[in-house]
Amino acid sequence: MLSNALWRTQVALHGQNNNAVLPAVLVAAASVLVVYKHFTDEQGGDPIKHFLGLIIIQMIPLVFLEMKILSCPDPVGMLSRFGAKVLLMHACFLGLRVCASPLLEIGLGFCNVLALAFACVALYKGFQLRLSSLAAHMDVCLLLLVAVCGALFTELLDFNRQASLLECTIFTASSYMEILAFMPAVWMVYKGVKKDDDEKVCETGNVQMQAAFFFAFLVPFYIMEDVISAFRVGGEEPLAALGHIVHFVLLLDFACFLLSHIYNPDKVHGSFLRWLPDQLWV
Numbered sequence: 001m002l003s004n005a006l007w008r009t010q011v012a013l014h015g016q017n018n019n020a021v022l023p024a025v026l027v028a029a030a031s032v033l034v035v036y037k038h039f040t041d042e043q044g045g046d047p048i049k050h051f052l053g054l055i056i057i058q059m060i061p062l063v064f065l066e067m068k069i070l071s072c073p074d075p076v077g078m079l080s081r082f083g084a085k086v087l088l089m090h091a092c093f094l095g096l097r098v099c100a101s102p103l104l105e106i107g108l109g110f111c112n113v114l115a116l117a118f119a120c121v122a123l124y125k126g127f128q129l130r131l132s133s134l135a136a137h138m139d140v141c142l143l144l145l146v147a148v149c150g151a152l153f154t155e156l157l158d159f160n161r162q163a164s165l166l167e168c169t170i171f172t173a174s175s176y177m178e179i180l181a182f183m184p185a186v187w188m189v190y191k192g193v194k195k196d197d198d199e200k201v202c203e204t205g206n207v208q209m210q211a212a213f214f215f216a217f218l219v220p221f222y223i224m225e226d227v228i229s230a231f232r233v234g235g236e237e238p239l240a241a242l243g244h245i246v247h248f249v250l251l252l253d254f255a256c257f258l259l260s261h262i263y264n265p266d267k268v269h270g271s272f273l274r275w276l277p278d279q280l281w282v
Contacts (some may be wrong), residue, residue, distance in 0.1 A: 004264075008254050009260065010256050010257050010260040010261075014257065016067075019256070020063065020066060020067050022253055023059075023062070023063040023066055023067075024063070024249060026059065026246050026249060026250045027056060027059050027060070027063060027250075027254075028248070029055045029242075029244060029246050030052060030055055030059060030246050031056060032244075033052050033239050033242060033243055034052045034053055034056065034165045034195060036126050036239070037049040037052060037239055048143075048237055048239055048240050051076055051243065052239065052240070052241055052243045054175065054179060054245075055243045055246070055247050057179055058178065058179045058182075058247065059246075059247055061182035061183060061185065061186045062182060062250050062251065062254045063250070064186055064189070065174045065182070065185055065186065065189055065254065065258075066253075066254060066257050068189050068190070069189050069258070069261075070261070071192070072189060072192045073192065074249055075261060076207055076261060076262055077207055078146045078188065078189060079210055079211055079214060079258065079262065080127075080206070080210055081188045082184050082185035082187075082188040082189070082209055083126075083127055083210055083211075083214045084127040084137065085137055085139070085140050085184035085185070085188075086138055086181055086182055086184055086185050086214075087119055087122055087123050087127065087214065087217065088123065088129075088140045088217075089143065089144075089177060089178075089180065089181035089182075089183075089184065090119050090178075090181055090217070090221070091113075091116060091119040091120060091123065091142060092144055092177060093173075093174045093177035093178050093181070094112055094115050094116040094119060095116055096170065096173065096174050096177070097112045097174055098112050098113055100170045100174075103166070103167060103170065104163070104167045104170065104171065106170075106171055106174050107224075107225065107229075108224065108228070111224045114232050115217070115220075115224065117216055118216075118220070118221070119221075121213075121217075122213040122214060122216065122217045122238075123215060126209060126210045126212070126213025126214060127210055127213070139184060139187070140184060143180050143183060143184070144177060146176075146180070147173055147176035147177045147179075147180055148169075148173045148176075150172075150173075151169050151170075151172035151173035151175075151176050152169050152173075155169045155172055163264060167212065174246055180200050207262055208262055208263060210261045211258065211259055211263075213260065215255045215258075215259060218251070219251070219255055220254065222247075222248055222251050223248070225249055226244040226245065226248035227244070227245070227248055228253070229241075229244050230244035230245050230248075232243075243245075
């Protein structure tokens with residue numbers, strides 16, 4: 001019943017041809033907020049404008065995934081390929097927040113600890129990640145290094161810092177890691193699954209279990225990160241609150257989109273992938 005409800009919801013939002021109107025409208029709405037803030041910024045260097053710009057950058061990978069994932073030969077199994085990497089990215093910036101909590105607070109302290117625990121459970125139980133298998137995720141380490149180096153250079157070029165270089169670098173690195181969190185998924189979907197790959201494709205049951213753990217972490221985390229944050233800042237910064245809400249709606253749309261296809265693989269093959277060559281399914 002739930003899978004049918006998800007399918008009907010995503011068809012209502014995206015149509016039978018899987019159009020990207022809703023994600024495009026959400027990105028456009030966030031862009032309008034940035035433009036409005038730019039023209040009403042009298043002093044220059046408004047942090048809300050920068051925040052809204054980062055929101056747009058964070059939304060782009062989700063839009064790309066919705067548009068391109070069905071073009072892969074095995075769209076249902078793609079979550080098995082990128083899910084652990086995305087969760088690792090989230091676990092790393094949450095770990096940074098928790099470790100830095102004696103120095104500065106990023107987000108809600110207790111919620112960060114709880115989210116980190118849930119991310120570890122999802123990795124361990126859902127994706128069977130063990131310490132011995134971390135070597136297969138060196139690309140995540142590279143992204144983390146890029147985020148930290150980018151944060152350091154950003155803060156070195158900022159001569160108007162109100163806090164210490166270390167505190168600002170940690171805060172910015174956490175933000176950059178979160179922005180890059182879905183880049184492993186973008187790369188995996190872009191690269192696609194080659195026809196002659198020897199890599200074993202997960203069974204539908206395994207993928208559904210992984211999807212359950214993946215989104216059981218992701219959706220509650222962004223409720224905390226976006227919805228609760230929107231209520232916290234809504235009175236003082238309504239545009240920042242709108243940015244949070246737009247981002248969360250896109251994340252929720254992505255979750256519904258992916259879950260509806262994972263739990264209805266027969267409908268994916270029958271309706272959305274009829275234009276693909278038949279030999280891809282042999």
